[in-house]
Amino acid sequence: MAAKSILNELYQRLRTAAPVYKTTADEQCDGFVCWLTLPAVESEWEALSADRAFQGSGTSKKEAEHAAAHAAVEWLTAEKVLRPNAPSASHSSRGTAAAAAAAAASGPSPTV
Numbered sequence: 001m002a003a004k005s006i007l008n009e010l011y012q013r014l015r016t017a018a019p020v021y022k023t024t025a026d027e028q029c030d031g032f033v034c035w036l037t038l039p040a041v042e043s044e045w046e047a048l049s050a051d052r053a054f055q056g057s058g059t060s061k062k063e064a065e066h067a068a069a070h071a072a073v074e075w076l077t078a079e080k081v082l083r084p085n086a087p088s089a090s091h092s093s094r095g096t097a098a099a100a101a102a103a104a105a106s107g108p109s110p111t112v
Contacts, residue, residue, distance in 0.1 A: 003069035047079035
């Protein structure tokens with residue numbers, strides 16, 4: 001499952017505001033940069049008690065958003081909000097370390 005879908009599903013299940021993506025052109029690298037904010041949520045997970053920000057970049061807006069979402073999913077997995085699951089189809093992006101990790105990572109699924 002794609003990282004953006006995982007985040008959207010998690011926040012829908014928590015019945016709260018959706019993650020916010022802000023993507024802009026990055027003239028320095030001839031691509032795009034995305035800043036993703038995960039809103040704070042009252043839940044059983046302390047990791048979600050404050051807004052969290054993540055950044056991703058890519059050659060398209062979609063790639064930049066996916067890279068930022070992937071960084072958030074990796075963090076949520078490390079914080080045990082999400083758990084690793086069986087490998088799923090990954091969406092590769094070009095040009096970022098986060099994108100390289102996205103292509104090699106297995107897809108997590110929410111534990112909520």
